[in-house]
Amino acid sequence: MWRALALLLLLVIAPLAAEETIIASMNQNRVSITADFDGSEIFIFGAVRRDEAVPDDASPLQVIIMVTGPMRPVIVRKKERRWGIWVNTESVRVGAAPSLYTIATTGPLNEILSETDRLRYGIGLDRLVRTVGEANGTNDVPAFNEAVVRIRQHSGLYAEIDGHVELEAETLFSTAIALPADLVEGDYTVRIVLARDRVALGVVDHDIAVRKAGIGRWIYIMAHEQPLLYGILALLVALAAGWAASEAFRLLRR
Amino acid sequence: MQIYLPIAEVSVNLFLLLGLGGLVGLLSGMFGVGGGFLMTPLLFFIGIPPAVAVGTQANQIVASSFSGLLAHVRRRTVDFRMGLVLLSGGLVGSAFGVQIFKYLTALGQVELMVTLFYVVFLGAIGALMFVESLRAIRATRGGRAQPARKRHNWVHHLPLRMRFRTSNLYISVIPPIVIGLMVGVLAAIMGVGGGFIMLPAMIYILGMPTKVVVGTSLFQIIFVTAATSIMHAVENQTVDALLALVLLIGGVIGAQFGTRIGMRMKAEQLRILLAILVLIVCFKLAADLVLTPSELYSLSEVM
Numbered sequence: 001m002w003r004a005l006a007l008l009l010l011l012v013i014a015p016l017a018a019e020e021t022i023i024a025s026m027n028q029n030r031v032s033i034t035a036d037f038d039g040s041e042i043f044i045f046g047a048v049r050r051d052e053a054v055p056d057d058a059s060p061l062q063v064i065i066m067v068t069g070p071m072r073p074v075i076v077r078k079k080e081r082r083w084g085i086w087v088n089t090e091s092v093r094v095g096a097a098p099s100l101y102t103i104a105t106t107g108p109l110n111e112i113l114s115e116t117d118r119l120r121y122g123i124g125l126d127r128l129v130r131t132v133g134e135a136n137g138t139n140d141v142p143a144f145n146e147a148v149v150r151i152r153q154h155s156g157l158y159a160e161i162d163g164h165v166e167l168e169a170e171t172l173f174s175t176a177i178a179l180p181a182d183l184v185e186g187d188y189t190v191r192i193v194l195a196r197d198r199v200a201l202g203v204v205d206h207d208i209a210v211r212k213a214g215i216g217r218w219i220y221i222m223a224h225e226q227p228l229l230y231g232i233l234a235l236l237v238a239l240a241a242g243w244a245a246s247e248a249f250r251l252l253r254r
Numbered sequence: 255m256q257i258y259l260p261i262a263e264v265s266v267n268l269f270l271l272l273g274l275g276g277l278v279g280l281l282s283g284m285f286g287v288g289g290g291f292l293m294t295p296l297l298f299f300i301g302i303p304p305a306v307a308v309g310t311q312a313n314q315i316v317a318s319s320f321s322g323l324l325a326h327v328r329r330r331t332v333d334f335r336m337g338l339v340l341l342s343g344g345l346v347g348s349a350f351g352v353q354i355f356k357y358l359t360a361l362g363q364v365e366l367m368v369t370l371f372y373v374v375f376l377g378a379i380g381a382l383m384f385v386e387s388l389r390a391i392r393a394t395r396g397g398r399a400q401p402a403r404k405r406h407n408w409v410h411h412l413p414l415r416m417r418f419r420t421s422n423l424y425i426s427v428i429p430p431i432v433i434g435l436m437v438g439v440l441a442a443i444m445g446v447g448g449g450f451i452m453l454p455a456m457i458y459i460l461g462m463p464t465k466v467v468v469g470t471s472l473f474q475i476i477f478v479t480a481a482t483s484i485m486h487a488v489e490n491q492t493v494d495a496l497l498a499l500v501l502l503i504g505g506v507i508g509a510q511f512g513t514r515i516g517m518r519m520k521a522e523q524l525r526i527l528l529a530i531l532v533l534i535v536c537f538k539l540a541a542d543l544v545l546t547p548s549e550l551y552s553l554s555e556v557m
Contacts, residue, residue: 034258035257035258035260035496036255036256036257037258038258038265039265074553075553075554076551076552076553077551077552077553077554078550078551079550079551080550081546084544086543086544086545086547087366088366088552147549147550147551148553150551151549151552151553152553180265181256181264181265182263182264182265184263185263212260216258216259216260217260219260219261219494219495219496220260220261223260223261223487223491223493223495224491227488227491228487228488230487230493230495231483231484231486231488231493234313234483234487234493234495234498235313235316235480235484237317237499237502238314238316238317238320238483239317239320241317241499241503241506242316242318242319242320242321242322242324242502243320243321244506245321245506245507245509245510246320246321246324246325246506249325250328
């Protein structure tokens with residue numbers, strides 16, 4: 001269905017002309033985290049609108065789509081062996097690292113975009129690292145930054161998927177990006193970049209609002225706004241459950 | 255079936271959590287320990303952030319301990335008087351413990367200290383109980399009557415004596431208060447109810463009968479963990495009500511079964527099982543300290 005919609009979009013746009021610009025949309029710009037939230041998938045699609053026909057000798061068009069979660073500070077600690085046991089020694093506080101970072105492309109990232117443009121638009125896992133460093137304590141900050149990426153890649157929060165964006169007739173593109181179940185609340189950004197000859201031609205940003213919903217949202221707000229009441233309520237629930245189980249088992253044994 | 259925990263901000267399998275709660279509840283009912291020393295590492299293992307695990311499991315322990323306590327109250331195996339005396343020391347002790355915890359956090363070594371505390375205390379108590387119960391079992395098997403435990407030691411010669419009818423003791427209130435105090439300090443630092451320290455202290459130092467020890471320990475654990483739970487909710491907002499609810503549904507059911515199993519078993523069998531369990535957890539934690547970790551770096555959220 002989304003593909004059909006994208007095709008329709010293309011038909012409307014194709015006759016118009018300017019430079020190569022992006023028109024894009026998503027199947028959802030809001031994700032609700034309910035108690036049974038089990039991950040989600042966003043379908044991102046769009047079309048390239050252009051002035052003139054692409055010259056025959058032009059190199060192929062490339063599309064890069066990335067989804068970035070809210071930036072949060074994180075402390076990275078490094079263990080070292082001291083007196084025979086592993087102890088946290090050095091630590092680095094990374095000022096801001098995205099809670100989620102997924103990048104999908106039409107091809108290998110370093111082949112389709114220059115270093116300069118990757119740096120400029122913050123594209124690629126290695127670029128991401130450079131933007132988050134904030135030194136203190138140790139003199140080997142890059143190793144700590146790499147650790148953030150490595151650990152989060154391992155837990156599925158950071159990913160780079162080459163060739164995951166489909167591009168048809170140099171005009172119509174689409175991709176599906178999976179959001180993991182361990183999603184953090186906040187504003188997520190979808191950035192779409194067009195490139196040709198390793199140069200970025202255009203950039204478009206869209207927002208996705210990720211919000212808790214239902215009982216989870218209620219619990220979260222209560223815990224932060226009425227902590228004492230929340231603590232007492234949680235305790236009463238615990239005592240009630242303990243009593244209920246005890247009574248239930250007594251009845252069962254009669 | 256996955257469930258998204260609103261405070262922990264992770265998605266976990268519902269049945270895994272129920273099973274975890276049930277297992278810890280079962281042990282809680284059998285041995286009269288809150289189970290925090292097991293629950294906390296298990297929650298870390300399934301990916302719950304440490305701060306949320308510590309804050310939430312206190313709440314869950316209240317539920318399973320209360321369920322277990324009610325079963326003991328019906329069987330009149332709770333020494334309320336002794337429980338209150340221990341508790342008076344315990345609450346003061348945990349207030350001290352919280353301050354020490356804050357100091358260690360500021361130093362940035364709280365994780366290591368907590369693990370070292372676990373290894374030292376679990377190791378010492380586990381070994382002590384293991385050897386003692388093995389000796390008791392051998393004595394029974396050998397056909398000889400089990401020698402009565404020495405009921406009079408230095409503890410029984412201090413002033414301020416009080417009669418504890420349920421425990422069949424007439425001893426000074428100073429040792430129970432001091433034990434409560436020390437357990438309170440350790441419990442707050444280690445983020446547990448302290449049953450696994452309290453239990454052997456009651457048996458070996460105070461000379462209380464094993465059957466009474468379990469219910470009495472549960473009684474004082476409820477108050478100590480309730481205080482801890484409220485403190486975590488107010489100061490750190492790290493109590494996840496949904497996580498607690500799922501754990502305690504498993505926990506209270508497990509505790510009921512555990513209490514019944516515990517009633518049917520001989521005291522020394524119960525002690526040797528608890529000793530083995532404590533030693534396993536101790537070895538696991540010690541191995542983590544000594545073995546080279548696969549990832550030298552770790553991330554922690556800034557709260």
